[in-house]
Amino acid sequence: MTPEVLSNYAQVQELRVAKVVNYLQQNHWIAISHPNPRLIVFEKGVDDRGKPIQIVLPSQDDYEDTPYLLTKAVNLLSVLQSVSFQNIVNAINADVHAS
Numbered sequence: 001m002t003p004e005v006l007s008n009y010a011q012v013q014e015l016r017v018a019k020v021v022n023y024l025q026q027n028h029w030i031a032i033s034h035p036n037p038r039l040i041v042f043e044k045g046v047d048d049r050g051k052p053i054q055i056v057l058p059s060q061d062d063y064e065d066t067p068y069l070l071t072k073a074v075n076l077l078s079v080l081q082s083v084s085f086q087n088i089v090n091a092i093n094a095d096v097h098a099s
Contacts, residue, residue, distance in 0.1 A: 011089050012070045017061050020073060023092045024055065038063065053080070 021040060025031075029042040038059050043052040055073045058066045074092075078085045 011086060012067050012074060015070050015074075015089065015092060017057055017059070017066065017070070019092050019095060020057060020070060022095055026095070029055065 017040070021031075024042045027044075029044040032041050032043050032054075034041045040057045040059050042055045042057070045053050047053055053076075055076060056069060057073060058069050060066070074085055074088045077088045081088070
C-alpha cells in the first residue's frame with residue numbers, strides 16, 4: 001500500500017461498502033457497468049484531461065483489498081471536496097439511511 005493509504009487505513013476499518021455506495025449515490029455519483037462483478041464503479045465529472053473521474057469499490061466488505069479500495073475512495077473524495085479524510089469518513093458513517 002502507498003504511504004497515504006496506510007496512514008488512513010485505521011479510519012476505514014469501520015466503513016462498509018453499502019454506506020460508501022449510498023454516500024456516493026446521494027452525492028450524485030453515477031454507477032457504471034463494469035465487467036468484473038467484484039467491482040462497483042462510479043463516475044462523476046471529468047479531470048483536467050477530460051477523462052471521467054472514477055471511484056472503484058469492491059462489491060463486498062470481505063475481500064482482501066476492501067480496506068485499500070475504500071481508503072482510496074475516501075482519499076479521492078477528500079481531495080475533490082477539499083475536506084479532511086476524517087470529515088469524509090464521518091459523513092459516510094453519519095448517514096442513517098445506509099445499511
